[in-house]
Amino acid sequence: MTGVEAAGGRWPGAGPLLLGVRHHGPGSARAVRAALEAARPRAVLVEGPPEADALIPLAADEGMRPPVALLAHAVDDPGRSAFWPLAEFSPEWVALRWALEHGVPARFIDLPAAHMLARGDERDERQPDGHCAEEGAAQRPSGGHPSGSRPPGAEVSADPLAALAEAAGYDDPERWWEDVVEHRGAGEGDVFAPFLALEEAMGALRETYEGEGRGHDRDLVREASMRLRLRAARREFGDAVAVVCGAWHVPALRRKATVTADRALLKGLPKVRTDMTWVPWTHRRLSRASGYGAGIESPGWYAHLFGAPDRPVERWLTRVAGLLREEDLTVSSAHVIEAVRLAGTLAALRGRPLPGLSETTDAVRAVMCDGSDVPLALVHDRLVVGDVLGEVPQAAPAVPLQRDLARLQRRLRLTPEARERQLELDLRKETDAGRSRLLHRLWLLGVGWGEPAVPRSGTGTFRETWRLCWEPELAVRVAEAGVWGTTVLAAATAKAEADAVAARTLAEVTALAERCLLAGLPDALPVVMRVLADRAALATDVGHLAQALPALVRSLRYGDVRGTDTGALAGVAAGLAERIFVGLPPACAALDADAAEEMRRHVEAVHGAVALLGDTPAAVPEGLRARWHGVLRVLSGRDTVPGLLRGRAVRLLLDEGEIEQEQAARLMGLALSPGTPPADAAAWIEGFVGGGGGMLLVHDERLLGLVDAWLTGVPGEAFTGVLPLLRRTFSAYEPGVRRTLGELVRRGPGQGGGATGGTAAGVPGFAADLDQERADAVVPVVRLLLGLDAPGPGPAPDPGTGERNDTGERNDNDAELVGAAG
CATH class of the missing domain: 1.10.10 (Arc Repressor Mutant, subunit A)
Known part of the structure; x- marks a missing residue:
């Protein structure tokens, strides 16, 4: 009589109870729980890092809510880490909870994490963020490699269940597993039968393919560690021991091997100091698409299967209907009833015992989504995968x-x-x-x-x-x-100081100064400012200076709201601006198209920064904005400066009110004169009216007329070359602006008013002069909207002659008021 049989179980095999499972499978979890209830072992061993044995009691804490994960990281290199995720429907989690509920010792028996992290076992499971997956390739129920890209043995080792599904005639291992395990009721037949059958199948697979898969050596080491710990448990508890592990490892644990041979495999393995704790996990990270290799595509669906007491299909489709209703889609109870019927019919046609995820998904698409995959994608994201976030108790170890x-x-x-x-x-x-x-x-x-x-x-x-x-x-x-550091404030301060010293460019230091102000790190700011002043004194590249100034000036704006002293930044910012003013005109000469575009961005950034700097109530020298306007005038009139920059300089001066529209029109006329190469003229136009300048052409037909006259005069052979520039410029306008410009061009910009008139006689809404009578009619309403007149008794305004003051005299400024408001 075996130890398990002596404990009242019906385990027919010799030796310990080996429960080979599919990780994160509700069917496996239910089968494990039933087997443990029947066998009543004296100890439960679970695949996982032995360093986590002390953390097992926390699984019974009221504050523990799966999904959670064991996290192991090297003490000296926290970035070297590994996870062992566990969901509520994970067989390992069910085994741990059963042991804790029944007062049975539970232990982990895998290779210690200290060896895994030191050996770099994450090399085959390395993820984009540099952390390793929690499971070895041999444990995964689905591999991450395309078919045919690896040798047959490697594919079977990576996905043994896929090989079994293929042998059973299934093209999808998920469907096979659901049919043979997931849809088995907890009380159907012998609770040990599925594990015996799975062990036999895994033994046949290992006999055929063992040694061919990549990672075989790693499996041998891990399985040697498992056997050693299993022997130790059997010496303490006898054969009344249950082991929950990946099905691929069961034949190896059943195999006879000497202690000497197992110890020889583990001898000399590298080792690092590690810390372990519980951390929250998510259903989305359990999905295969997340890149963490847990191997299930539908954690939300599996959680539903595990938690539903009865009628899982009906309950699932009711949840789907509730989700779609929340998104204002019309779904009634009749839709749910019809979807349940359709899912059952599809399962019968496909020879399945119960509707699975594929049948319910097809039913939802046909009945509730009207054949559309758009709402179906929402169902997949919110329910099939899900956003459940686990919780760990405060008693869990933490840095x-x-x-x-x-x-x-x-x-x-x-x-x-x-x-x-x-x-x-x-x-x-x-x-x-x-x-x-x-x-x-x-x-x-x-x-x-x-x-x-x-x-x-x-x-x-x-x-x-x-x-x-x-x-x-x-x-x-x-x-x-x-x-x-040990606190967020101390750690952020130390990190900012180190980043400032290690920064390579001036822009990086100014961005770091901005972050220090945003993060409220007053102790780090002096170090950052000292590095900033040193870098600014040595920097000679105008482009780097221009990149650094905006972030520095933005930082000056935070003093008002955040209560931060930014006085130290003002002097550095002003000095940086002065150096830009001196070096910008020479740096803008003789640039190619790409360099001119990059410099244009720098000019715009400096322009915005100078505007903010001039409005900042700090120790900023007077006349800074006036000196910047002088730099723009130099750029606008220097022939060696590319047309893109000259046009942008004129536009910035016009927006600032530093030049009149007549002067802007004169400069445009010079830039678009017949002697200017068409490509340079097109670049000037792009600089002047690009980036939201369409409304300027709409309201000032003199400028539009100049552009139109130049465009019609471009020779045919040159027009093809300038067309891409023009299309890029005008395609950025809003559709309404483009339509208005088209109408103006169709009737001829400047018609009736000449090139400087700006209006067209005979066009509704346009006239050469102000219509005084029509303007006077709206004066009372405009004054009321602007709050210039408070309601009260007094002479009523005369719509025909304009509003009267208290003495009955006409207000001569009313016409100007209407013009300004318009």
Whole structure:
């Protein structure tokens, strides 16, 4: 009689109870629970890192909500890490919970994480972010390599269940597994039968393909470690031991091997110091598409199968209907009933015992989505995959930085969520200002919980918008950032100081100064400013100076709302601006098209920065904006400067009111004269009217007439060359602006008023002079809208002659008022 039989079970095999499972499978989880209930083992061994044995009791904590993951990271290199995710429907999680509920010892028996991280076992599962997946290739129920790209043995090792599904005539291993395991009821037949059959099938596969797959050596080492720990458990508890592991490993654990041979495989393995803890996980990270290799495409669907007490299809389709209703789609109870019938019919036609995900999806598409895949994509994202985020108790081990972050999250009422959401902040409020500082500090530390976004409305400097989404790997980022300090503030300060010293360009330092102000790091700012002053004194490239100035000037604007002392920035910003003024005209000479376009962006950035700098109540020298206008005049009149820059300089001066429209028209006429090469003239036009300059041509027909006259005079052989420039310029206008320009060109810009008249006689709404009578009629309404007259008793305005003042005299400024308001 075996140990398990002595415990009251019916396990027919000899030795310990080996339960080969499919990781993250609800059918496997139900089968494991039934087998444990029947066998009642004295100890439960689970595939996983032995260093986590001390963390097993936390699985029973009320604050633990799967999905969660065991996180192991090297103490000296937190970026070297590995995850072992567990969902509510994971067989390993069910085994751990069963052991804790029944007071049975539970232990992990895989290769220690200290060896895995030191050996670099993540090399085959390396993800884009540099962290390794939690499972070896031999454990995954689906591989990440295209068919035919690996030898047959490697494919079977990576996906043994796919080989079994193919042998059974299935083209999809998910469907095969659902039919033979997932859709089995908990009480159907012998609870041990599926495990015996799966063990036999895995044994046949290993006999055929063992040794051919990549990662075979790694499997041998891991399985040797498992056998050693299994022997130790059998010495303590006898054969009344249950082992829950990947089905691929069961034949290896059943195989007879000497202790000496197993120890020889483990001898000399490298080792690093590791820390382990529980971290929250998400359903989305369990999906194969996430890149973490957990191997299931539908974690939300599996969670539903595991949690539904009865009628899983009906309950699922009811959830789908609720989701579609939330999106204002018309779905009634009749749709649900018809979808249930269709799913059952499809399952019968396909020879399946029950409708699976493919049948319910086809039913939803046909009945609830009218054949459209657009709402079906929403169902897949929200329900089939899902955004469930697990929770771990506060008692779980954590690095000091993680604990400080959790404290700040609670204090600021900023709860991590797996689903992306937008957070609007008003920095005038203390809580929102604290949230902003926290998110900026984490951003500086490389913990991308929040990402700055464009505000939905409002342009005030007191508004901020963030896109928040908590991803499980951020726990690793927090562990990595722990080398900088034990609190978020201390870590962000140390990181900013180190980044300032390591920065390669002046723009990087100014951007870092801006981040320090946003994050509220007063202790780091002196170091950053010292580096900034040194770099600015040595920088000679005008382009680099122009890149650095805008960020520096923006930083000066934060003093009002954030209460930050920005006086030290003003002198550096003013000195930087002066150096740009001196070096910009020579730097703009003799540039090719690409260099001219890049310099145009620099000129526009400096223009905006100077405007902000001039409005900043700081120690900024007087006349700074006037000197900048002088630089623009030099650029607008220098022949060696490309037409793109000359045109943009004229436009900026016109917008600032530094030149009159007549002068702008004269400069345009010179630029578009017959002696100017067509390509240079087209570039001048692009610089002048590009980027929202369409309304200028609509309201000033003199300029439009100059452009039209030049365009009609371009020779045919040159027109093909300038056409791309012109199309790029005018295609950026709004459709209404393009339509208006077309109408003006069709009737002839400047008709009736000449090239300088700007209007066309006989066109409704246009005249050579102001219609005084019509203007006087709207004066009372305009004055009321502008708040110039308070309602009260007095003489009524005369619509024909204009409003009267208290003495009955005509207000001669009314006509000018109407013109200004118009």
